[in-house]
Amino acid sequence: MAKKKKNKVIKSKPVVSKPKTVTIKPIKPAFLWLSLALFIVLAFALYFQCLKYGYVLDDKIAITDNSYTKKGFAGIWDLLTTDTFRGYLGAENQLLPGGRYRPLSLITFAIEHQFFGLNSALSHHINVLLYGLCGFFSFVTLRRLFQEKTYAKKIFISFSFIVSLLFLLHPIHTEAVANIKGRDELMAYIFSMLTLLFSLKYIDNKKILNLIWVALFYFLGLLSKENTITFLGIIPFAILLFRKETKGGILKLSGLLLGITAAYLCLRFSIVDIFTPESKDLMNNPFVGMSVGEKSATIMYTLLEYLRLNFFPHPLTHDYYPYHIPKSNFGDWKVLTSIGLHLIMIAAIFYFWKKRKKVSFALGFYIAAMSIVSNIVVGVGTFMNERFAFMASLGICIIICYVLKELANKVSKDKSKLIWLVMMGAIGTLFTIKNYTRIPAWQDELALNKHAIKVSKNSARCNSFVATAIFNRYKEETDRTKKIEMLEEALPYAKKAIQIHPNYKNGNLMVAGIMGELYKYNSNDKRFYEEMLTVITHRPDIGFIAEYLRWLNGKGENPNLTKFYLDASQSLLNTGKLDWAIHYMLIAYEYLPYNADIKKRLFDLYTRRGNHDLATKYR
Numbered sequence: 001m002a003k004k005k006k007n008k009v010i011k012s013k014p015v016v017s018k019p020k021t022v023t024i025k026p027i028k029p030a031f032l033w034l035s036l037a038l039f040i041v042l043a044f045a046l047y048f049q050c051l052k053y054g055y056v057l058d059d060k061i062a063i064t065d066n067s068y069t070k071k072g073f074a075g076i077w078d079l080l081t082t083d084t085f086r087g088y089l090g091a092e093n094q095l096l097p098g099g100r101y102r103p104l105s106l107i108t109f110a111i112e113h114q115f116f117g118l119n120s121a122l123s124h125h126i127n128v129l130l131y132g133l134c135g136f137f138s139f140v141t142l143r144r145l146f147q148e149k150t151y152a153k154k155i156f157i158s159f160s161f162i163v164s165l166l167f168l169l170h171p172i173h174t175e176a177v178a179n180i181k182g183r184d185e186l187m188a189y190i191f192s193m194l195t196l197l198f199s200l201k202y203i204d205n206k207k208i209l210n211l212i213w214v215a216l217f218y219f220l221g222l223l224s225k226e227n228t229i230t231f232l233g234i235i236p237f238a239i240l241l242f243r244k245e246t247k248g249g250i251l252k253l254s255g256l257l258l259g260i261t262a263a264y265l266c267l268r269f270s271i272v273d274i275f276t277p278e279s280k281d282l283m284n285n286p287f288v289g290m291s292v293g294e295k296s297a298t299i300m301y302t303l304l305e306y307l308r309l310n311f312f313p314h315p316l317t318h319d320y321y322p323y324h325i326p327k328s329n330f331g332d333w334k335v336l337t338s339i340g341l342h343l344i345m346i347a348a349i350f351y352f353w354k355k356r357k358k359v360s361f362a363l364g365f366y367i368a369a370m371s372i373v374s375n376i377v378v379g380v381g382t383f384m385n386e387r388f389a390f391m392a393s394l395g396i397c398i399i400i401c402y403v404l405k406e407l408a409n410k411v412s413k414d415k416s417k418l419i420w421l422v423m424m425g426a427i428g429t430l431f432t433i434k435n436y437t438r439i440p441a442w443q444d445e446l447a448l449n450k451h452a453i454k455v456s457k458n459s460a461r462c463n464s465f466v467a468t469a470i471f472n473r474y475k476e477e478t479d480r481t482k483k484i485e486m487l488e489e490a491l492p493y494a495k496k497a498i499q500i501h502p503n504y505k506n507g508n509l510m511v512a513g514i515m516g517e518l519y520k521y522n523s524n525d526k527r528f529y530e531e532m533l534t535v536i537t538h539r540p541d542i543g544f545i546a547e548y549l550r551w552l553n554g555k556g557e558n559p560n561l562t563k564f565y566l567d568a569s570q571s572l573l574n575t576g577k578l579d580w581a582i583h584y585m586l587i588a589y590e591y592l593p594y595n596a597d598i599k600k601r602l603f604d605l606y607t608r609r610g611n612h613d614l615a616t617k618y619r
Helices: 029-052 059-064 069-081 103-116 120-145 152-157 159-169 171-178 180-205 208-224 226-242 247-271 292-311 333-351 357-371 393-411 416-442 445-453 460-476 480-500 505-522 525-538 543-553 559-574 578-591 596-609 612-617
Strands: none
Touching (some): 029 120, 029 152, 029 159, 029 171, 029 416, 059 069, 059 103, 059 180, 069 103, 103 208, 120 159, 120 171, 120 180, 152 159, 159 416, 171 416, 180 226, 180 247, 226 247, 292 333, 357 393, 393 416, 416 445, 480 525, 505 525, 505 543, 525 543, 559 578, 578 596, 596 612
């Protein structure tokens, strides 16, 4: 009999699954450097006008009047360990609730000052260079996100390249670039895009080194501006959309980003007073006096304005202070339109999740980036600002490019690429023209505010700033006739400011200052006392008024001045400012201590206060 053969049992070795990687062919170095050069050259071609401009607007907060940045290297530690506004405000309270902690851009200003002093031309060159980098990193990041297959010369007509070009050309960015202080927006954007780029690289190749870069760039972005925190949500959202089977990678990335965020918040809260009470100053809290409903409706109104300016950037202004943006309610059709549009956008994120991922990403990116600057999460100190839409505008640029590309496909499949590029070229040309006409507004304070007042006619701040800018030019003028003309030109703007916001200190100060100068030229008692009576009733705390009145006291007895004191005290009394009424009548008493009407008024005022001993002194 044949022997039975034993079946051999072959033991299978355990299969070790390797993490899946996504292979993305990199751009050849020559084309990569060429694309970088193109974005930088284009940025300088767009913004060459502003390279010779000086400091304007908030530059005084960050640079010219900031005691820490002007220390150079010696001020860096102060910038790292105090509120961003401390170098400007000194020991005063924080301007905005929750404070601001954005030391990185201010550190760059301190370094510049160390080597070059106050050099606005250098600062403008750096801003424009950074803006070129914003376009370049948008391109590189979007190309990896969308996993584009275009190579060689074709990358210059690829979707991500055209989107990035449109982003660079967008006129809504002029404030962030031409105003030197806007560097915080540019730096936050660059570091945020780099964080997304290296997050994608980690997901694609699982190299730990990329996680280190993610942590570094994300932290630097947070130190540049708080907007970067929105990438805590944007990055997992982008990966879920465009990468498959990445739950483990997303969890690692999210955990890392959460850890960096926690560390940043601990640092921020140890330095900045987050419990600052909400400001009662309308110029730092535009919602003062509004109900919850009015505030919510007004926020929705501004969100509609942001959308409009992203698609149609005209007219542009730097000033959206009260009441350029009007108080709104839920009966306003614009508010209802805004609510409807934003609900549709949110729904569209999920509707297009699988079919049109780029649309879903663009909408999600825009909404996330706008959330932190919308006044919904935290108060930003004004209704809105064009620079606040800087980061979010990338989402709208993607939408514009995508919609027009789809439209070109429907017009002609054979020539769709050409049609799309022609349409994008037309929009880019219009954007470029708008940039060239908008940038000169940033030449100086007077030019900036004169451009703005054409748009922001109902802004108390803008009207007051126009008056201030003209008044500053008046002080430099030597011709008497021109000086008077400048004062007469400035006065209506100052008066409009306090008409909009009666208690606005700067507006009242400008009316008082302008009238004081005009009185020196024409001694028009009636006009002077009428305007000063309005100012003293609104803001009796302006020190200049008392100083000027004492100067008038020394010019001899004037029945009109006596009447002014009596009228002013009565007006202050009528508005509940008893102590101020006494204050100004005491100045009147210095002027005419023997005048019976003045003494009687002091007697009455002290009696009302309940101070009978002092009342008796003037009886």
